[in-house]
Amino acid sequence: MNKLTIVEIIQGHVIEGNKITVYGWVRTRRDSRAGLSFLTIYDGSCFESLQIVINNNISNYNNEVIRLTTGCSVSITGKIVKSLGKGQNYEIQASQIEVIGWVNDPNTYPIAAKKHSLEYLREVAHLRPRTNIIGAVVRIRHTLAQAIHRFMNEHGFFWVSTPLITASNTEGAGEMFRVSTLDLENLPRLNNGKINYDKDFFGKEAFLTVSGQLNGESYACAMSKIYTFGPTFRAENSNTSRHLAEFWMVEPEVAFATLTDILKLAESLLKDIFKIVLNERYDDMQFFTTVINKNIVNRLTKILNMNFIQIDYTEAINILKKYDFNFKNKIYWGMDLSSECERYLVDKYFQAPVIIQNYPKNIKAFYMRINNDNKTVASIDILMPGIGEIIGGSQREERLDYLDNRLFEMGLNKEDYWWYRDLRKYGTIPHSGFGLGLERLILYITGIQNIRDVIPFPRSSRNINF
């Protein structure tokens, strides 16, 4: 007996008339007056469900088949036949059905076959991948991750895993989670009453990383092209639809590369993965156009043939100034761009992806390369329509004296950065990189509005069930 997945059957990797077995869960059951029952079953392998036609002469028809409800797990053995129903190629004429797992008390099944809000589904995060919409998100997330790994590999990048637990704070700012094995009810103390972190697991204070970049740079300064693909943490208390305490980032870092080089890299990476998602996840994307946003496929397709707009921060400010009656706050050079401003540029003014370059140094991190004007740094943010920033990057300061100067200006202790500074002492190179937030990318692609719906078990303030 041939065991097949639903995607194999639907994509036609089958011979009509063959007898096969398929495993899955019941989506719906319908009984006809003619003594037939129709099940649709899913196994997660693709968006489509598979139709099963069951004649009432099979042995467990009356005591089992007609009791099947949404969510029951079954194995079905039968013959593959061309489907007469619309929208499906094949269906199964069942000769045998085994019920593997019943749904206890179907009336209280948390995801019975009806429309559930995304808000509600977050409360049953352990069951929500069984729904059409979250199942589609899972497949798209997977396809994106695969596409990213493939793209990086084909372009000569090595995947590097940078540490999650760190004693340093990349950005010199930002809320971090402490990592500790100290017994909080019984903290070891120094003579002066302060906590004795020497007794902690790492012998000093430790935190969850906010970026793998600094460590990534150390590897780019040896392997030329590297990327990280891993989780990142922010202990921000902001309960927004765009922020998570734990999210996934892709951070390429390229030796001998300027801002222009990585800007091209970012654009071609995005276009490549958009193309792959449109090709490989056609049915899931069609579903999102139906239930979420009818424009998502069109806008991705359009972007494939579009050059991203490139403007300087200064230019962006000049544009915004002309329209400043639109904004809550006064527009001035030196300000950080609020998401309101970003959206105006992307959604209204350009109606296209926008790369903003060369931000004022005072609003950016210490490691970004100072431009000749000594006021701006070689940085980029890439903003997407409807979503805002999904990529932030920069050329890194490779000149030791400039770097030391920035550390000093920002009140950072250069001894804390001894190994990062070593990279500038020994065969320093121009190098650049960026960070791409995986979840924001999925929001953009699917049109889904809340970031908690595109990661399996979201973590945010007071949110750690499951």
Next chain:
Amino acid sequence: MNKLTIVEIIQGHVIEGNKITVYGWVRTRRDSRAGLSFLTIYDGSCFESLQIVINNNISNYNNEVIRLTTGCSVSITGKIVKSLGKGQNYEIQASQIEVIGWVNDPNTYPIAAKKHSLEYLREVAHLRPRTNIIGAVVRIRHTLAQAIHRFMNEHGFFWVSTPLITASNTEGAGEMFRVSTLDLENLPRLNNGKINYDKDFFGKEAFLTVSGQLNGESYACAMSKIYTFGPTFRAENSNTSRHLAEFWMVEPEVAFATLTDILKLAESLLKDIFKIVLNERYDDMQFFTTVINKNIVNRLTKILNMNFIQIDYTEAINILKKYDFNFKNKIYWGMDLSSECERYLVDKYFQAPVIIQNYPKNIKAFYMRINNDNKTVASIDILMPGIGEIIGGSQREERLDYLDNRLFEMGLNKEDYWWYRDLRKYGTIPHSGFGLGLERLILYITGIQNIRDVIPFPRSSRNINF
């Protein structure tokens, strides 16, 4: 001008006589009496260095070229010519050399061109990828990760990212790291003096996960085949050559699968990635046979055509009993297998990879499926020669009453597992999975002995520099 990487030149993606530019770092310099200098440069793209031939008539020969030392970064422009030296296809006749970054004070360069011990290199973890050996580890680690993602994708698995920060403890045991944003110098307290975790970021105690399995099961019970590929944490104080506080795991989870199914999956996954490493990292593997262990390529090649030995735990105990004069402790049914015992079975008795099945329930986790004997569980450990366990897995207990019974037996509170139990209430299915430790796999493949040498920035007790 054509910018090429060294791997592109060495693999012959070039036209002889073409003028190209290549960027990299100096490995060695040798000056001949005939007025020529020879540089070898590396860029991390492959094991081999590229030879550069420099005539003393180029403009910066005397003031720069003959001052170049190991680690300087350079760009070289020149013509590709067939190499007469042995072991190389091509070399570059340089027409122009630009020194991008000097090495400050070459005499103190931490990784000057001489033999360094792996122990020493850990102290300069930010520079060690510039060495031949760690560079080779990076490429192999990358190729393994790619091979795993590709294998899983081709076999219909979806990558799922399970949360790193968790409120639960998968194994009901093991030392975990606490994650908190509480101010330790000023802890919020309840009236009874206990710490008020309600004030912590997540509103309750939170930890770093020791396994993504339970969350992974929830997704396998919807998508059929999933895998995680991410970091995992253990706050064990054991300072051994096999343990890290932070390491990477691959955890496939398969619906409608028995122990036999995933045992086959594990074997074919391992063989597939061994084959890929042998093909795609031939030069790096040759290097490891030279400097680490001359048997590693042979043993991998042999395994490709070998069936893994499969024995029951009970059988393993019977074998060990016969040879118990070899062991420190008495051998008895019910004991956990010490690494001494494991090594005896794998390295001496079978001299092959060994899959041990059906361990006593009392030494295994609550979620493993009870066998009919009510004494053992459907578990596997896969042991590799020279390294011991690299895979642990099991069929999961899908029967709610049996699961509840095990939770009770082990003194675990079943309310804490409410969502995990839900998976057994609603369309439960037989399912199985395993965890593969990425770093142990690399130890096995490369022959390297210490796990701190196969992850970029190792974390262990009192070890968090960089």
